[in-house]
Amino acid sequence: MNVTFFLIPKQDVAYIFDHFTMRQAMEKMEYHRYTAIPILNQSGEYVGTLTEGDLLWKLKNTPGLDFHKTKDVLLKEIPLQRNVKPIGVQTEMDEIVNLAVDQNFIPVVDDASKFIGIIRRRELIEYMYRKMQQSG
Numbered sequence: 358m359n360v361t362f363f364l365i366p367k368q369d370v371a372y373i374f375d376h377f378t379m380r381q382a383m384e385k386m387e388y389h390r391y392t393a394i395p396i397l398n399q400s401g402e403y404v405g406t407l408t409e410g411d412l413l414w415k416l417k418n419t420p421g422l423d424f425h426k427t428k429d430v431l432l433k434e435i436p437l438q439r440n441v442k443p444i445g446v447q448t449e450m451d452e453i454v455n456l457a458v459d460q461n462f463i464p465v466v467d468d469a470s471k472f473i474g475i476i477r478r479r480e481l482i483e484y485m486y487r488k489m490q491q492s493g
Contacts, residue, residue: 359446360444360445360446360447360448360453360465360476361446363453363476363477363480363481363484364465364473364474364475364476365474365475365476365477365480366473366474367472367473367474369474370395370474370475371385371388371389371391371394372394372395372396372397372472373385373394373395373396373397373407373432374396374397374398374399375396375397375398375399375404375405375432375433376399376431376432376433377431377432378427378428378429378430378431378432379412379415379427379428379430379431379432379434379435380424380427380428380430381428382394382407382412382432383412383424383427386407386409392408392409392461393406393407393408393409393441393461393462394406394407395464395472395475396432397472400471401471401472402466402470402471402472403443403464403466403470403471403472405437405440405441406437406439406441406464407432407435407437408437408438408439410438411435411436411437411438412435414436414438415430415434415435415436441460441463441464442464443463443464443465443466443470443472444456444463444464444465444466444476445465445466445467445468446465446467446468446473453476453481454481457476457478457481460478461477461478462475462476462477462478463475463476
């Protein structure tokens with residue numbers, strides 16, 4: 358099974374850039390109804406995943422920070438609680454499934470570390486369910 362079979366390409370995925378503010382990230386996540394979103398640098402390389410939890414911890418641990426002030430907080434100032442590593446297009450299915458156990462999506466990069474899309478846990482589960490139905 359090839360990674361590209363499950364790949365949702367970059368143009369169909371919402372993402373944010375590492376130079377965005379906390380407010381921009383929150384608004385984009387709200388608009389797309391995402392609980393986590395890939396972060397890219399200006400070269401298009403994947404640099405991490407921002408989660409709702411990261412945003413909440415930043416709010417909790419920053420005295421005086423409220424929604425209006427989030428326009429002044431850069432994403433680089435928000436510690437990421439999880440180290441969500443990307444996979445390459447040659448990654449084996451076993452590794453993809455193992456990662457999907459703990460992540461809603463898996464970032465995918467090309468050989469030059471450029472972000473090319475994601476694999477969502479939902480598509481993996483749907484695929485496996487169809488296979489079980491066919492064999493069962």
